[in-house]
Amino acid sequence: MKSPRSISRAICIAFAFANASAIGVPVIANTARPNIVLILADDLGYSDLGCYGGEINTPNIDALAADGVRMTQVYTSARCCPSRASLMTGLYPTQAGIGDFTTNNPSPTRGPGYLGRLNENCATLAEVLKPAGYGCYYVGKWHMHPDTGPINRGFDEFYGYTRGHSHDQYDADYYIRLPESRTKEIDPSADQYYATDVFNDYAIEFIRQGQQSEKPWFLFLGHSSPHFPVQAPADRADKYDAIYQKGWDVLREERFERMKQQGLVDGERWKLTPRSIVPVDRDDITNHFSGEDNPAWDSLEEDRKLDLARRMSIFAAMVEGVDQGVGRIVDHLQQTDELDNTLILFLSDNGACYEWGPFGFDGTSRRGKTVLRTGDQLREIGGRGTHQSYGSAWSNLGNTPFRLYKHFTHEGGISTPFIAHWPAMLGKPDKWVRDPAHVMDLMPTIIEAAGASYPEQLHGRSITPMEGTSLLPAMKGESLPERTIGFDHQAAHAVRQGDWKAVYSKRMPHELKWELYNLAEDRCEMIDLAETEPERLKQMTADWNHWARRVGVIWESETASKDDRSSSPFIAKQPLKITATVEASNPDGVILAQGGKQHGYALAFIDGKPTFDVRIDGKVTRVALTENAGGRIQLEATLTADLMTLRMGDQELTTRSPGLVPVQPVDGLSIGMDDRTAAGDYEPPNPFNGIVLKHGVSVLPASKKKRDASRSSKTIPSI
Incomplete structure (x- = not known):
């Protein structure tokens, strides 16, 4: 039986829908407007979740997938902040002002697409949903520049951090509550603070606030996990040590087999890629593997294996922490009779992160060094005050079965798991959806679900029209229209048209050139068809150039300046x-x-x-x-x-x-x-x-x- 609060809220929504219909706002038939929870993991690989083939314990996310829709070809923009800008606005990153990274000193030669913060000609999800009657809440990592922070861009409440791409998860003082007049409802002592857990706490807190408002509500939960620094309480990681001591070669094979059993992978046409190349860079950064394949696990000394296994165990514990938060959200919504009519979306912001070479780093990402820990030092990995990564070879595992990593526009860099759960609208289909899609599609998807309208103007400024398309038809079993999807990230380019993809890489030891793949036959990009399909490649690269000029990747005279x-x-x-x-x-x-x-x-x-x-x-x-x-x-x-x-x-x-x-x-x-x-x-x-x-x-x-x-x-x- 529904609570009096739920009944009251339903009556309010009924009146809101009557008003929305009167002014021409699109309305989802036969259901009240849903609550919306969007959960974004950071640097999670394509196959890290159990429901996508991984060995990490993610039962709560897996349960959402089992009762919902899993998409196989959802793309990001290769890195955290441009992906966030695209997801938040329904545009390509350059159209929103964050073409590759945030900055306080944008280069005037690179054009408005590289402003380094959200520009004034885009609308955020909150700026679209709030006029439609939604309460809007944000938890976690912002990374779209603090001067265009969540409160400035439409959110009612915020807890997390607005500066930087990552931070020590144990540093309680770094994480802030906004608006500035707010006091922290949840404030663990410094010795008990762990950011992933506190983000989960605030997700529940803000859901409660939304429920008390008796308005529909939107929660954006932007985890910083499992982005480096890989950090988690030691006892959470212990159970994974034996698993990861098997090594990345065995685990890649095991993941690939599970992916085939789950129906995610076509076992006849998909081929597991060889270990990926370590990008060309300084020897200290690449652990002397610059331009070479990641090493075979069995080629490593035992102490190195133990060090690396522990780093990956910490990473797995971070992912499990995200999953536990999903479980808490689902439990709370069930207890308050709001799960069925809550649209829950889960995805990652890019592929798994290779930084640095196969041994990872200790210290900051460009000025650190690689430290080998042995014996009792192993349990120091991931502890308070540490700053470590897990390296390129574990990242290659995370992106099984694809090539390359975050920063690149091959499938390993831009592919994300994507789960949608909304029983009131979708039922419980437990199915794979294989249409190509992009994170910019979340804005039109949410607009259609919420009965909201995308503005032509905001605060007196003209707003760039949406680039994305709603994914609700695909979730309900219809096909999406074929379209061109473009990609660019710091000299890595790609264009997707139907089953075909042209891709140009960077920082590789071989000659750099456009490659061409038929992803229906070769999703893992193993067979380059550039020489056998020259006219198709010529047209697709011309289309990429046209797209790049239209969206501001190439600005003015024929230049794609890259001064980073x-x-x-x-x-x-x-x-x-x-x-x-x-x-x-x-x-x-x-x-x-x-x-x-x-x-x-x-x-x-x-x-x-x-x-x-x-x-x-x-x-x-x-x-x-x-x-x-x-x-x-x-x-x-x-x-x-x-x-x-x-x-x-x-x-x-x-x-x-x-x-x-x-x-x-x-x-x-x-x-x-x-x-x-x-x-x-x-x-x-x-x-x-x-x-x-x-x-x-x-x-x-x-x-x-x-x-x-x-x-x-x-x-x-x-x-």
Whole structure:
């Protein structure tokens, strides 16, 4: 029997629906407007949950999945803050102002898509739901810049943190209650504080406040778990030690088998990928595995295995903490007769995080080091004051069966589990939905469920129209319309059209180029069809360029400037191969450049002639071909310790090298111009007057170095 409060609330909702119908707001038939709970995990891998094949204990999330809908192809924007911006606004990240990361000092050359905070031309979920009569509550990690924080962007109540991507889970003083006039309803003592638990406490607290208001309510629970630092009370992790001492190779196979048994994976067509490559970076960051596959578990020494198993056990305990919070929410809603008409959505913000190499890190993510703990030190991992990650090989396990990780636009970086539970509307279907979707689709899904309206203007400002599409039809068994979905994150690009996906990576040891996959046949991206389907790839990369210009990834002149050092290839002390395919009738300007007035390189057309510049200690060495060109042009430049070479068709010219670039340049990779100080002998930005169709920067393999060193082709003195 329903409580008097529930009956009273139903009457209020009935009146609200009558008013909504009168003014033309869409209304879900045959049910009162639902409460909405959106739970976002941080850096959770595609297969970490039990209901997606994982060995982590997640019975409460699994129960939601068993009574709801599980989607297999929901995509993120490859990293936490752009994914949050997209989910929160129904737009692509650049349209909302957070193209890749939050910042206090946005670069004016990168355009409004990289403002580093939510802009004034988007509407948040709370700004859409509050006018529809919803109370709006936020718990946990914000990460869309504190100046555009939750209270400023429509939420009524907040507990969590607005600064930074992560923090010590035991540091009670860091987590805040907003509005500032509020006092903390829940305030554990410092020695009992653990953020994941307190976030779960506040989720229940805010649900109670919403229920007491007798309005429909919306709760956004943005966990920071299981993002690094991996931290959890030691006794919660102990039960996982034996499991993870089996190692990532065995566990990847076991997950893959469970995924097939669950019906998630097509056992005939999906193939488990090999261990993924460790991205190219400094040796200390990559544990000396830069550009190599993650190591076999059995190749490691016993002490290293125990250290790594403990790190993963802590990670698993964090995921289990998120699951326990889901269980508490479901129990409370059952006890208050509100579970059936509450839409619960669960997902992650990107694929599992590789940072750093296979051994993880201790300390901050760019300035830490890797520490091997042994004996009694193992139980210190994940404790108060620690800051550790679990590394690229465990991340590869988390993304089973896909390639690569967070930051990348291959399936391992952008695929998330996605669960929807709403018995009053969906029943209890226990089914997989295989339509491609994106986190920007949550805004229109929630709008349709809530009977809300998306504004054309907000606070006197024009609002960018939604990009997403409602997922409710797919959840109810209908097919979604085919569409183009674009991706970009710091020089990693992708475009999805139907079953086809074109993807361009970064920080890889091989030649960087667009790859093409038929995901219906090859979801794990094992068979590159770029050479067998060249026209399809050409059209899809052209469509990506059109999309990138439309949504602000590429801004003004044909440039996709990347001035964040972490977005650029690692070139320090590396022999390099630089390639580009361009189109221009009378080409002129910089095709690509990395570095600046001290060190770097540039591939350009100067006075209509192809040039390759290398700058070392401020001095430029140039190779320039003598013939002009037009139309579609392919260029290749190489730099070794001895020689630098430029090729265009049958033309080739080599000169003595000034040496390898001695340090990683401060100025990042620019495409279509040189957007900071000049890496070559020209005045920046010197934008290219054509189209850069393809470009690549890769490290030369050893055999190539030897070939170039012994080359007998025409050599000229340095100029």
